[in-house]
Amino acid sequence: MRTKVVDTLQDLLAMDSDLHADMAPILRYTRRRLEAVGMRVRQVGPQRYPALIATYGKNGMLFSGHLDTVPVGDNWTMFQGEVDGNRVYGRGTCDMKGACAAMIEAAGDLVEEDVPFGICLTTDEEEQMEGVDALIEEDAVRKAKGVLIMEPTDLAPAYREKGVFRFRLTTRGRAAHASQPWLGDDAILKMHYCLDRLLDLAEMSSQRSTGMTVCFSTIQGGNKNNVVSDHCTVEVDIRHPSTQTANDIEDIIVNRLRGEVYEMNIEYVLEAFESDPGSEISQVLSDFLGTDPIVVPYATEAPRFASVNPGVYICGPGDPHLAHTADEFVEIQELEEAHDMVVHLAKYVQG
Secondary structure, eight states, X not given: OHHHHHHHHXXXXXXXXXXXXXXXXXHHHHHHHHHHTTOEEEEESOSSSOXXXXXXXXXXXXXXXXXXXXXXXXXXXXXXXXXXXXXXXXXXXXIXXXXXXXXXXXXXXXXXXXXXXXXXXXXXXXXXXXXXHHHTTSHHHHTSSXXXXXXXXXXXXXXXXXXXXXXXXXXXXBOOBTTOGGGSBOHHHHXXXXXXXXXXXXXHHTTOSSSOEEEEEEEEEOSOTTBOXXXXXXXXXXXXXXXXXXXXXXHHHHHHTTTOOOEEEEEEEEXXXXXXXXXXXXXXXXXXXXXXXXXXXXXXXXXXXXXXXXXXXXXXXXXXXXXXXXXXXXXXXXXXXXXXXXXXXXXXXXX
């Protein structure tokens, strides 16, 4: 099984699947693999970033993952799919093609033992999460015994994650020759005043993993070095605990920026998620894996699934600190354990 799950992961890694890539090849591959073992597979959701839902039998455990990744990026010292000792390197090994490979390999074992189960795979989790909106309309999701989202947790059941509030700030000015800035109106300077109002929130965020965090993600402004800038935009990513809502976050930002001149466009909102760490399934996972429940700082599709199914859990292979980094990797042993976890949990819920 070790060789099989590594081979499957390498197959997935060989196919680019960031949001600028064509998702058709990785969808065809995954669909073919799942249909080959006897699962019924359907494609749902938006045409550009569809989702797959594969089922065998009815009302079993549902295992969820995403095939998309962030771009590979720079500063890698390892090749995509390279194996070194007990590690497989590559973009998505940890987040989260490794888990998808474990699901695909476990699917054949579960069908062979006639255990009902399902698998959901999306292709836009790293951005808008529109695929999961189509999945939650499916009876296979609503009637599942539970949904296990296999994001990287170092194989510890996670019971709490933060919400997401992303927005874009825009300031506008008037262009002029840089040698005569008094004739213009500097949009970058206006943005400086705005960001200064939020600076303490961002500085505090670099020192903590709990509570609200603020990240200035991108900034763009001006046209040329000798021209007063007539526009500036900044994208801001805020993560917040379940004690705060999107409205709370918006109020904080608006109050902080009172008196400044800007435009604010909210681009993405996802509520926080929290489950009971003492629930039966969480305890089953802890006992089987020998790990205690944890809290994760990132966001998953859990809140969307939880809107239609109360039994949502998060647990998967990979160190969450490695997600989106250069030389991202997953331990082969964790892939094997994830495979065994899928089989064990699917059998357990059937009694």
